[in-house]
Amino acid sequence: MKAVVLSRTGPPEVLEYKEVQDPRPSSGEAVVRVAAAGVNRIDVWIRSGLYPVKLPHVLGVDVAGTVEEDSTGSFRPGERVLIYPSVGCGTCELCVSGEEQICSKMVRLGQHRWGGYAEKVVFPSRALVRVPDGIELEEAAAIPVNFLTAWDALVRAARIGPNDRVLVVGAGSGIGYAAVQICKLFGSTVIATVGSDEKVEQAYRIGADLVINRRRSDVREEVMRFTGGRGVDVVFEHAGKDFWDTALSVLGVKGRLVTMGATTGQNVGIDIRAVYNKRQAILGAGIGTKADLIKILDLFARRRLRALIDRTYRLSDAAEAHRRMEASEHFGKILLKP
Ligand SMILES: [Zn+2]
Incomplete structure (x- = not known):
């Protein structure tokens, strides 16, 4: 072969x-x-x-x-x-x-x-x-890697729901566009970051409520404006080192930061006092279970995910x-x- x-x-x-x-x-x-x-x-x-x-x-x-x-x-x-x-x-x-x-x-x-x-x-x-x-x-x-990872992060680890405002980093990536769809399926509000103007339109088309071109705008400023200074409830983070400080800085009280991938590097700093004062959680995620895959396939068959x-x-x-x-x-x- x-x-x-x-x-x-x-x-x-x-x-x-x-x-x-x-x-x-x-x-x-x-x-x-x-x-x-x-x-x-x-x-x-x-x-x-x-x-x-x-x-x-x-x-x-x-x-x-x-x-x-x-x-x-x-x-x-x-x-x-x-x-x-x-x-x-x-x-x-x-x-x-x-x-x-x-x-x-x-x-x-x-x-x-x-x-x-x-x-x-x-x-x-x-x-x-x-x-x-x-x-x-x-x-x-x-489906497998992208949707299983986004599912594990959002559904199993962060347990998203309709009251959550979720920051999805890199919405144009495979796990990013899967994450935006899963957030909408669970009724969450999605703030997405992308790296080009062309991707801004594409991210809105798949359901993001606010899209930030990180090369043009300050992500922290835009997130804080959109959330009235509260920050987000969940950060879906797979960029790693380069985005880590921003990711933590926009995480609100009782927020959950769920991380995977670490595309730009895995060694980061954490202000642990801020984490405990705000009662935050940092969670790890990866490929979900085989049962998750069967659930996701069913959602695809019913055109709830694409x-x-x-x-x-x-x-x-x-x-x-x-x-x-x-x-x-x-x-x-x-x-x-x-
Ligand atoms: Zn075993």
Whole structure:
């Protein structure tokens, strides 16, 4: 089969489109023919060497496709599936309670196993989830990392509701546009930041109540004006170091700052006196549970949530897709198709 192989880490050019051996399923595993794969920040971090992996490697955490064969017999050939990307040991307390994504022995597709930048993928059959009718496989491939992370952050960690004013940082990113939609689904008010004038309009179109172009306006000033000086109840933060001080400065009394990703760096300062005086909480989030994925798919089937495909590239143009993501030119999801 054809795949995009990473033989050494470095710039986008290290992504090499070439022929590799077809993957063979072990007991308990299934082979999925890839219809589309999502491009994520984690792919860029693995490619550049920030997240070390065993080389050669094939990237791709988000995969939707059709079943070729399933050693367990749970899925018929041709069934349309999405792969839940994290598989735990299956026996520890976390796994047994449905939280295999934080199991200490968790194996992630596209990180610990070869992923979706290929014509075929092999992964444990129990990670497969049927894609409901009415959802295209391209749309399905845009869901796992972005929507599961935004869901974990907003619904599980921050427990958003209709009274919450939420600051969504980087609304044009994959998790950012997912976060705006999930906030609106739960009735929250959304203040979104973006990095260009073009993205201002796009963020309003997906439901943001106030959009701030952080390159033109002072985010803190705009947030304080909009909230009458109170600040926000929730900050959805994945920018890391560069935005951290602003994120904390706009967090109101009893506010929850939920963080993930740390795109610009993970070492930050915290005025702990301000945190306890204002009774604030700082929460961590990441990929949600497999049950969350099934819930999210149902919301997609009922058109309560939607994928926004920024651009689709051929698998052979994976380097170009990475350049677009690293330049933050995209709004929504970047996909690869074999
Ligand atoms: Zn486990």
